[in-house]
Amino acid sequence: MIVLGLTGSIGMGKSTVAAMFADEGVPVFDADAAVHRLQGPGGGVVAAIAAAFPGTTGADGVDRAALGQAVLGDPAALARLEEIVHPAVAAERAAFLADHATAPLVVLDVPLLFETGGERHCDRVAIVSAGEAVQRARVLARPGMTPARLDAILARQLPDAQKRARADIVIPTDGSLGDTRAVVRRMIAGLRSGALA
Numbered sequence: 001m002i003v004l005g006l007t008g009s010i011g012m013g014k015s016t017v018a019a020m021f022a023d024e025g026v027p028v029f030d031a032d033a034a035v036h037r038l039q040g041p042g043g044g045v046v047a048a049i050a051a052a053f054p055g056t057t058g059a060d061g062v063d064r065a066a067l068g069q070a071v072l073g074d075p076a077a078l079a080r081l082e083e084i085v086h087p088a089v090a091a092e093r094a095a096f097l098a099d100h101a102t103a104p105l106v107v108l109d110v111p112l113l114f115e116t117g118g119e120r121h122c123d124r125v126a127i128v129s130a131g132e133a134v135q136r137a138r139v140l141a142r143p144g145m146t147p148a149r150l151d152a153i154l155a156r157q158l159p160d161a162q163k164r165a166r167a168d169i170v171i172p173t174d175g176s177l178g179d180t181r182a183v184v185r186r187m188i189a190g191l192r193s194g195a196l197a
Helices: 014-023 031-039 046-052 064-071 075-099 132-140 147-156 160-166 177-193
Strands: 002-007 028-030 105-109 124-129 169-172
Touching: 002 014, 002 177, 014 028, 014 105, 014 177, 028 031, 028 075, 031 046, 031 075, 031 105, 046 075, 064 075, 075 105, 105 177, 124 160, 132 147, 169 177
Parallel strands: 002 105, 002 124, 028 105, 124 169
Antiparallel strands: none
């Protein structure tokens, strides 16, 4: 099995590219989706978050907006939250890998792959990347997004240029969807054949 880490900063098109891998039959572990499950109603980290951050949970699980306010700009609070969430996500990732142990290729879709040291669990790392103007336009088109909020998010993420330098493969996403899909298909073929192994 080849474990491919897939990452990229906000607005770079990582979720779209992850879906392209899934469309090609490659099992994809979505770390964000795992976090949403863990923080949803009855989720595995809700009680611990409620204890550490009173007032941020309810019948629907974690109130992400309230939790965001509780940790925004507070590195110690963010570290406490990560100590709760990261081990739970790691357990989900391990279960995913066990479930797909016979697959020739799997993708770990992790937004903060480099920031959390997640690349050590991967054989190869691919980054999705687009120009800064394209990135900002995509993100600022999202409901509720502001330039200040985007800047705060980007401050937590390794700069795109550094991610590109550390990745094995760069998937450009500022062209057409067809162009990106062609790159993904070539990548899958190369990884499966050993040309990119």
